[in-house]
Amino acid sequence: MAVLVQPDAEWKRRIIGLDAHDLSFCYQCGTCTAVCPISTADNPFPRKEMVWVQWGLKDLALGNASIWLCHQCGTCNTYCPRDAKPSNVMAALRDYSILHYAIPGFMGRALSDARFLPLLFAIPAVIFAAILGWLGHLTALPEGRIVYSKFIPILYIEVVFIAAVGLAMAGAALGGLRYWRAMGAAADSGGRPPPRRHLVATLLEIFRHGKFRRCGDAPGIRKTHKEHMHRTHLAVFYGFLGLVVTTTSVGIGIYAFGYLTPWPLWHPVKILGNASGLAVLAALAVFIWRRIADKAEAGKGTYSDWLFLAILGLTTLTGFLCQWLRLADLPRLAYPMYYVHLLFIFFLLVYIPYSKFSHLVYRSAAMIYARASEGAGQGRG
Numbered sequence: 001m002a003v004l005v006q007p008d009a010e011w012k013r014r015i016i017g018l019d020a021h022d023l024s025f026c027y028q029c030g031t032c033t034a035v036c037p038i039s040t041a042d043n044p045f046p047r048k049e050m051v052w053v054q055w056g057l058k059d060l061a062l063g064n065a066s067i068w069l070c071h072q073c074g075t076c077n078t079y080c081p082r083d084a085k086p087s088n089v090m091a092a093l094r095d096y097s098i099l100h101y102a103i104p105g106f107m108g109r110a111l112s113d114a115r116f117l118p119l120l121f122a123i124p125a126v127i128f129a130a131i132l133g134w135l136g137h138l139t140a141l142p143e144g145r146i147v148y149s150k151f152i153p154i155l156y157i158e159v160v161f162i163a164a165v166g167l168a169m170a171g172a173a174l175g176g177l178r179y180w181r182a183m184g185a186a187a188d189s190g191g192r193p194p195p196r197r198h199l200v201a202t203l204l205e206i207f208r209h210g211k212f213r214r215c216g217d218a219p220g221i222r223k224t225h226k227e228h229m230h231r232t233h234l235a236v237f238y239g240f241l242g243l244v245v246t247t248t249s250v251g252i253g254i255y256a257f258g259y260l261t262p263w264p265l266w267h268p269v270k271i272l273g274n275a276s277g278l279a280v281l282a283a284l285a286v287f288i289w290r291r292i293a294d295k296a297e298a299g300k301g302t303y304s305d306w307l308f309l310a311i312l313g314l315t316t317l318t319g320f321l322c323q324w325l326r327l328a329d330l331p332r333l334a335y336p337m338y339y340v341h342l343l344f345i346f347f348l349l350v351y352i353p354y355s356k357f358s359h360l361v362y363r364s365a366a367m368i369y370a371r372a373s374e375g376a377g378q379g380r381g
């Protein structure tokens with residue numbers, strides 16, 4: 001296939017600025033691709049991404065399944081003889097691609113720049129404060145035992161979240177579609193819809209997290225700094241899934257059976273919620289600790305990386321605080337904490353397409369695309 005080379009020097013500078021400043025050390029030996037436990041003959045990486053960024057080949061790099069197939073295990077960083085940190089380059093490309101494919105674009109820019117953080121929190125803060133003002137709970141807290149649905153009725157919360165998350169899902173789908181088309185354009189294949197079997201196989205792969213296990217079984221004898229990945233990602237994935245099942249079950253319990261909250265701690269749904277929350281917090285503690293302890297090998301991490309960890313952690317932590325403050329019967333602390341908890345939930349769910357959480361969409365698209373392309377000779381070693 002003929003490739004029109006259109007270097008974009010400004011884009012290269014942006015990628016270097018996203019924690020990829022060592023990439024110019026790369027002399028294209030290919031060791032990183034050879035040791036990468038995820039790279040395949042059809043989709044070899046990350047050597048080619050190193051040269052694409054060095055040459056400023058933005059469209060090739062961003063219309064490429066490999067950047068999302070990379071699971072950031074760091075094996076390539078460990079073995080690179082030049083310490084060019086290819087894992088950091090791949091992470092920087094993923095960060096940039098979230099911004100690049102975001103619809104609407106200003107949301108991508110807002111989530112990638114710390115200066116917009118107050119504004120991003122102000123949106124849910126104003127929405128929920130307006131509801132509380134309307135209900136008269138800004139000046140007077142509900143009387144009696146603590147029941148959060150007396151503070152903000154569940155119907156109000158559902159109206160806000162269904163509308164906002166619905167818009168977010170539309171944004172995520174459009175962003176994923178743009179990426180899909182870009183992969184098709186870069187490979188000159190038209191980006192055909194995949195056969196259904198690729199969807200099923202990809203979903204099974206996601207539920208097994210098999211690629212993270214492969215990261216732990218990386219070849220060679222050097223100790224990589226991401227050997228905890230499989231267990232911690234499983235804990236976050238199933239912990240988050242458990243929290244979603246808990247929230248859904250509470251909704252079904254209230255609307256279908258009139259079983260009003262708060263539910264007792266021994267209730268199976270409560271046990272699931274608490275166990276899931278603990279799994280998420282434990283995994284996040286490992287993620288944060290390893291990022292600090294292994295900074296020299298792994299790089300300092302990007303803003304979106306830290307933002308995602310912080311928001312997921314604070315969402316879970318404020319959920320626990322709401323429960324403990326309710327049990328301790330401290331309404332003056334419990335109700336404001338519930339308000340803060342809602343802000344974090346809003347941030348986590350509604351900004352999905354523009355935060356690191358969007359890897360749910362982009363990595364799934366890349367995995368499906370890579371499966372559909374296998375054997376079609378679309379890889380460029």
Ligand code: SF4
Binds near residue numbers: 029
């Ligand atoms: S990043 Fe390192 S291992 Fe990979 S090709 Fe460049 S020098 Fe070799």
Ligand code: SF4
Binds near residue numbers: 046072076090
């Ligand atoms: S970080 Fe791991 S998965 Fe990503 S390119 Fe490097 S070795 Fe491969």
